[in-house]
Amino acid sequence: MSIVPLILASSSPRRKELLQGLNLTFTTHPSDEDETVPPGTAPSEMVDLLSLRKASSVAKQYEAGLVIGSDTIVVCDDEIMGKPVNDQDAFRMLSQLSGRAHSVYTGVAIVDAGTGQSRVAHWKTEVFMKSMDEARIRRYIQSGEPRDKAGSYGIQGLGATLIERIDGDFFTVVGLPVGLLSDMLEEFGVRVL
Template sequence: MQDKLLVLASGSPRRKELLAGLGMSFEVIVSDVDESFEPGVDPVELVQELAYRKAKAVANSLSHGLVLGADTIVVSDGVILGKPVDEEDAKRMLSKLSGHAHMVYTGIAFVEAGGGQEVRDVCGTRVVMKELSPELIARYVASGHPMDKAGAYGIQGAASAFIPEIQGDYFNVVGLPVSRVADHLVRFGFEVLASPEGR
C-alpha cells in the first residue's frame, strides 16, 4: 500500500536517515510526551513504553496512517542511562561505561491512527567500550556530540573509536533496528524497498 501514510514520531536525524534508507516515503511529526519514569523500572518494559507514548500521542492527532515511535536507552550494571542533562552528566556516564560491556535497547511501537492495530517490540545489542582516559572523555564531551544521545555517545560518530566489539544489531545502537522495523512494516502492508546505495 504505497499510498498509505507512514509517520515517524521522532525528531532524531539518525532515525530519519535510517528509515529513509528503506526507500520509504514518510512524514516526521515530533511528539512532545513525558519521558520520565520511576526508579527501578524494567529497562525492556520502559523503552517499549516510551516508544509507545510517542507513537500514540502522534496517532491521536491524526485521522489515518501508521505512526512509528522509537526510544533508545543504555543500560550499564542495571542502571538506565538516558540522554545527559549537562556536560558533567555526560562525563559521569562515559566514565561508567569505560572499560565495560553494556546493553543498548531500542523500543519501537507502531500505532494505527483511528483506533487500529498497535504493536510494541524491542531490540537489544551488547556493546563493549574501551577504557577511556579522563582526558579523552573530556575532549569528546567538549565536542558536543554526546549531549543528545542515550549513554552520552553516538556509535556512528567519533565514538566509533571507543567501540571494539558489538553483539547484535549495529543500527539498533544508532537508534533504530532497521531490519526489525522493516519486518513490521511489511506486516502492516507497506512495500519495503531496500536502498540501492551502499552505506
Template structure:
C-alpha cells in the same frame, strides 16, 4: 508506486539519526514531534521502559491527528543504555556525560531500543524491542574530556554516538548496529510488514 508502499508513514521523533535511518528504507515519511512525557517509574525493566516510551510517543502523535482523516502508520521509538542495572538516558550536561562515559569505558553494556507502530486505519498497535551489546574501549580521563568537549554526547543515550566520533571509542558490538544508532531497521520492517507494508516488495 504500490498503494501499500505509498501509505503515509509518520515518524514520532525529531531525532536526525532516526530520520536518516527511516529515509534509507526509501519509503514516504513525514516527521511529527511527539512532545510526550518521557518519565517512567523507578523499578521498570529496560524492556518495559523502551516499549512504553515508544508507544507513548506514537500515541501522542495519534492524538494530534484526531481531526486528520488520513491513513498511515505512526512509528515511535526510544533508546536507553544499561550498565550494571543502571539506566542511562541523555546526559543533563557535560559533567553528567563524563560520568556516564566513565561508567561505560572499558566494559560491555546493553543498548535497548523500543519500537511502536500504530495503524491509523484500524487502531492496531504493535510494540517490540531489540537489544545490542556494545563493548567500549578503556578511556583515559583526558580522552573522555575531549570527547565530551566535542559536543557529540549532548543528546545521546549513554552520552555517545556510535555513528559519529563515538565510533572511535567503541571496541565492538554484538547484535544490531542500527539499534545502537536509535532505530533497528530490520525490526521496523518486520513490524511494517505485519501491518501490510513490505519495505522490499511493495514498490
C-alpha cells in the same frame, strides 16, 4: 508498496536518516509526550512503553496513517543512562562505560491512526567500550557529540572510535533497528523490499 502515509513520531535526525535509507516516503511529527515511567520498570518494558506512548500520542492527531515511535536507552550496572544533563554528567557516564560492556535497548512501536491497531517490540545490543583515560573522555566531550545522546555517545559519529565491538544490531545502538521496523511494517502491509 502501500500508499498508507507513514509518520515518524521523532525529531531525531538519526532516526529520520535511517528511515530515509529504507526509501520510504514519510513525514515527521515529533511527540512531546512525558518520558517518565514508574520506578523499577525493566529496560525492555521501558522502551516498549515509551515507544508506544510516543506513537499513540501522535496517532491521535491523524485520521489515517501508520505512526512510528521509537525510544533508546543505555543500561550499565542496572543504571539507565539517558541523555546527559551537562558535560560533568557526560564525563561520569563515559567513565562508567570505559573498558566495559553495556546494553542498548531500542523499542519500536507502530500505531495505525485509522484503526488504533498497534504493534510494539524491541531489540537489545551489547556494546563493548574501549578503556579510555580522562583526557580522551574530555576530548570527546569537547566535540559536543555526547550532549544529545543516551549514554553520552553516538556510535555513528566520533563515538565509533570509543567502541571495541558490539554483539547485536548496529542500528539498535543508533536508535532505530531497521530490520525490526521493516518486519513490523510488513505486518501492516508496507513492504520495504
